[in-house]
Amino acid sequence: MTTFIRRRLLGLSCLLSLTLAAGLAQAQPKPMPITVSYTATPEFGAIFIAKEEGFFARRGLDVTLQLIPVSPNVPAAVMSKSVQIGGTTPPVLLQAIDSGLDLVAVAGGGVYEKSSRGVGLVARNGVTVNAPADLVGKKVGVPGFNATIHLLVRKWLMDHGVDPKKVTFVEVAIPQMPDVLKGGSVDVVATAEPFVGRIVQGQIGTAVPAFSNDLANGFSSVLYVSTRQWAVANPEIVKAFRDALQEAVSFGNANKDKGYEDIGKYFKVPPPVLRATPWPNWVATLKDDHLRFWVDTMRSQDMLKKQPMLGSAILP
Numbered sequence: 329m330t331t332f333i334r335r336r337l338l339g340l341s342c343l344l345s346l347t348l349a350a351g352l353a354q355a356q357p358k359p360m361p362i363t364v365s366y367t368a369t370p371e372f373g374a375i376f377i378a379k380e381e382g383f384f385a386r387r388g389l390d391v392t393l394q395l396i397p398v399s400p401n402v403p404a405a406v407m408s409k410s411v412q413i414g415g416t417t418p419p420v421l422l423q424a425i426d427s428g429l430d431l432v433a434v435a436g437g438g439v440y441e442k443s444s445r446g447v448g449l450v451a452r453n454g455v456t457v458n459a460p461a462d463l464v465g466k467k468v469g470v471p472g473f474n475a476t477i478h479l480l481v482r483k484w485l486m487d488h489g490v491d492p493k494k495v496t497f498v499e500v501a502i503p504q505m506p507d508v509l510k511g512g513s514v515d516v517v518a519t520a521e522p523f524v525g526r527i528v529q530g531q532i533g534t535a536v537p538a539f540s541n542d543l544a545n546g547f548s549s550v551l552y553v554s555t556r557q558w559a560v561a562n563p564e565i566v567k568a569f570r571d572a573l574q575e576a577v578s579f580g581n582a583n584k585d586k587g588y589e590d591i592g593k594y595f596k597v598p599p600p601v602l603r604a605t606p607w608p609n610w611v612a613t614l615k616d617d618h619l620r621f622w623v624d625t626m627r628s629q630d631m632l633k634k635q636p637m638l639g640s641a642i643l644p
Contacts, residue, residue, distance in 0.1 A: 359390035366415040367399050368502045369520045371438040371550040373591045374610045378576035380590040387568035397501035400472045417476040418548045418622040426632045430556045433642045435570050436614035437550035442543050444606035448524040449536035451516045452509045457536045460488040466515040469500035477518045483625050522597050522605040548618035559643050573612040614642050
């Protein structure tokens with residue numbers, strides 16, 4: 329074989345290799361960019377793990393996580409398409425649907441367990457709260473009007489014969505609650521871990537055990553929503569998102585030290601406070617039963633005009 333032929337064959341071989349490489353590169357699907365919102369609570373921890381451990385990326389999702397401090401703002405963010413999937417609470421979803429927004433739950437986030445004491449009332453130093461009646465005439469900071477914790481406090485009052493209208497509720501973002509409580513702008517805050525522990529350990533206030541002891545079990549604490557139009561048009565993204573969440577739940581439950589490390593990247597609290605936080609009961613699959621508690625609670629507080637069809641509120 330002449331030198332000329334060898335060179336031609338070598339050139340053709342290189343050209344073929346480059347062509348094949350280019351073809352493979354084009355065959356690889358581009359990551360699907362989506363923005364997912366969350367609020368500052370460990371109940372959303374599974375998405376932090378899915379992001380940090382590469383479970384989203386492995387399924388072709390390029391996920392940007394965006395903090396929305398107040399959960400009632402999530403429906404507007406989803407409807408405006410600034411986020412594709414919004415992490416919020418069941419009451420926010422149910423009220424949005426009741427007002428005519430075509431939103432749907434695409435995945436579960438967590439189911440509350442009373443033993444975890446993940447939600448709590450904290451009274452600032454000098455203020456004594458031992459029973460619901462002690463809140464009368466006081467200012468109570470809640471992370472969102474008509475959102476999860478606000479409804480739970482009102483339910484606690486009503487269950488014990490106390491009129492919620494005799495309590496002044498003030499909307500305060502969870503991360504700001506320690507400073508607001510310390511400054512005396514409110515008498516009590518209703519918040520979630522790790523901020524309950526942070527406030528108590530910082531000697532800013534005292535937890536109210538009576539509230540935590542009276543909470544129910546088995547209701548959905550947080551979930552993920554999108555517009556129905558987007559969810560129906562992007563079933564592959566929804567499935568990938570759900571599968572990544574489920575893997576994150578399994579990974580986190582089996583590797584809590586690494587889970588706390590991943591969550592800690594999104595929480596501006598000292599590591600000892602975060603690790604003292606009860607491990608959330610994450611549940612990626614949302615069921616009708618998880619929402620019934622909220623339907624009953626909201627209807628008792630005249631927050632829903634009509635009976636919601638739970639089957640329609642959850643994407644199959």
